[in-house]
Amino acid sequence: MSNGLTITEKIFSRASGRPVRAGDFVMASIDRAMAHDITGPLAVEGFYEIMRDEKEKKVWDPEKIIILFDHQVPADSLNAARNHILLRKFAREQGIKHFYDLHEGICHQVMPEKGHVLPGQLIVGSDSHTCAYGALGAFGTGIGSTDMAAVFALGKLWFRVPESMRFEVNGKLGDRVYSKDIILKLIGDVGADGARYKACEYAGEAIRRLDVSQRMTISNMAIEMGGKAGIIEPDGKTEKYVRERSPGYRLDEGLKSDEDAEYAEVREYDVTGMPPQVACPHNVDNVVDIDKIEGKRIDQVFLGSCTNGRFEDLRIAAEVMDGRPVAKGVRMIVIPASHTEYMKALRAGLIEEFVSAGALVESPCCGPCMGGSFGLLGPGEVGLSTSNRNFRGRQGSPDALVYLCSPATAAASAVKGKIADPRSV
Ligand SMILES: CC(C)[C@H](C(=O)O)[C@@H](O)C(=O)O
């Protein structure tokens, strides 16, 4: 065995207070824990169950728990309203310092944006896309509500330190081809469980060249190939992003995988000349080049979600639309991922452009991404979405079809009224 460590092994060694390696079982201290309106109520219930015999029923650290509302926002059912009431009460009683009510946005956007994600941290969230925080060099991972209950109580959780799978992505992305196309390509290649329980590590010049917003898209979708995390080694861009939110933060030069670190697998890619990618129904790994699916009719385009609802995504889409209206017979729903992103888009005039084009712009939330709220697809309808999952029934009817793509492809398709290549509209 070599002496080198992966970034994941370094993070777990710090979090568990001893040198550990992939495969070791550890009890790790959690740096931040996030729960939202769907999974939070069950975690709260579990927490009180655990604390049943304690006199003081207090969480381990009210400053390290983040609670927010995003999935059913504004409350779209009585059940959602009750969940919101329960979590507001819990946050008040426990003195949860970082509680965001329903105006703030989607968890995976709000967490980094508000400075709750630092490189090298071990962060858990009761949401599967918590791997998104790997974009900043944190080990973020999704856990269930009952595990979250234990974290609320103890601030610790056991893990088997995952092996790492390295994706060396080189070459240069072409015009109107983005990080979403890279991650769809990788998932299509590896398969939905090809990286099961592995820490996916994205490296190479094509990844280094991406801005933080685009890195978030790639890290966000590690779970779609079974990854436990989706880490990108922090660099100057990471440092700048983090410092703007956590002044005084300094990049730790040692926070990267050693050259002789051991990997379960290393895969190499060259994205030069790669066309836009689309994931076809009903699996995220059912990925094709755009020319295989171009011309397919669509009923709805959804531009948003924690994967691709940032200001940069909206700007790309507006550029591609270039003042043209949404095609007749197609509806377009645009949802900025957070209040901050919404304000940026508003100030830049993007919201006016979308509204003038005939799109529906909604307040920050998950929206149709999970089909639990508004914007559902009916039987037989076809949706094109910038989100991360296209499972049967995910956005409404089990008889609807969902295709996944980049914001540029979504925008090109919205103006054309059918799936279109953003390079040729
Ligand atoms: C509701 C939540 C538990 C779920 C997740 O874990 O990812 C949702 O965010 C999703 O995208 O499917």
Ligand code: SF4
């Ligand atoms: S936007 Fe979609 S993927 Fe992201 S947290 Fe919400 S439901 Fe999950």
